[in-house]
C-alpha cells in the first residue's frame with residue numbers, strides 16, 4: 001500500500017499516516033517496495049504514492065507442510081511473500097517425530113541462508129497429515145494417527161524454534177491453498193476433497209478455513225454411508241474410507257485382475273478403459289458423491305474441487321461422483337454447484353497458503369510491536 005491508500009483504509013488523515021510512516025521508516029520497519037540503492041530505508045521520507053511494504057527487519061514467518069511422502073518448509077515476509085522453500089522426500093511410514101526433526105533442520109538451514117543477523121521468527125504454520133487438536137497440539141484419532149502418536153506437535157515446534165505455532169491439518173491447508181490459487185471472483189463456499197489412502201475434506205467458507213472447535217472438522221472419510229457396512233479402523237461401520245480409500249480400491253483391483261497393482265498402475269488401467277477396474281473406480285466415486293450430498297446439505301458450497309492421488313483417474317471417478325451427488329441434490333445447492341478437478345500446486349504456492357493462513361490466526365502487528373528491538377537477532 002502507499003500512504004494515500006493507508007489513510008483511506010484506516011480512515012485517518014494523510015498527515016497522521018505520514019507521521020506514522022516516517023517513524024516506521026526511521027526504525028526500518030517498513031520500506032519502499034522493491035527497495036533499491038537510491039532509496040534507503042531510514043531516510044525518513046516516502047512519496048505519497050510510493051508503495052510501502054513491511055521490512056524484513058520487522059520479522060519473518062515460516063511454514064511446515066507434512067504431506068504423506070514429502071516435507072515442505074518455507075520462510076516468508078510478514079505480509080505473506082515467500083522468501084524461500086525446501087522440499088524433502090520422506091517415507092510414507094516415517095513417524096511424526098522423524099518428520100518434525102527433518103522439518104526443523106530444514107527450517108534452520110533456510111534461516112542460516114538469510115543475511116545475518118536473522119530477523120525474528122514471529123510464527124510458524126504447521127500442516128500435519130494427522131488428526132490433531134489444533135489448540136493443544138495433541139494428536140488424536142487412535143489407530144488412524146498411529147505414526148504421529150506419543151508426540152505433541154505444537155510443543156515440538158515451539159521448543160524447536162521458540163516461536164508461536166498455528167496448527168491446521170493437511171486437508172484444510174490443501175483446501176486453503178486451492179482457494180488461494182483460484183481466479184477472482186473466488187467461490188463463496190469451497191470444498192476440497194482429497195482422495196488418496198485417506199479421504200479428507202477441507203472447507204473454506206467466506207474466505208475462512210473452517211476448523212471446528214478443536215480442529216476436527218472435515219473428517220469425511222469417517223462419515224458412515226452404510227450402518228451395516230464393513231468395520232473401519234476407527235471402529236465404526238460403513239465409513240466412506242472403507243469404500244473409497246486407495247487401499248480398498250487396490251484390494252478390489254487385485255481381486256479382479258489377479259495381480260497386486262500400484263495405485264498408478266490401477267489408474268492407468270482405468271484410464272485405458274479396463275471395464276473391471278473402471279467399475280471399481282466408479283463405485284468409489286459414487287460413494288464419495290453420496291457422502292458429499294450430506295455435506296452439501298449442511299454447507300451449501302458453490303464449488304467442490306476433487307484432488308488427491310485417485311483424482312488422476314479424471315472423469316472415470318468424477319462422473320459417477322457427480323451422478324451420485326446430483327441425483328438427490330436439493331435445488332438450492334444443486335443448481336449452480338460446480339465439481340471440478342483440483343490443480344497441482346507448486347511448493348511456493350503451498351508455502352504461500354501457509355503464510356496467509358498464519359496471518360488469520362496470529363496478530364502479527366502486535367507480535368512485532370511487542371518484540372521489536374532494533375538489535376533483534378537470531379532465534380535459532
Ligand SMILES: [Zn+2]
Nearest residue numbers: 222232234239
Ligand atoms: Zn472410520
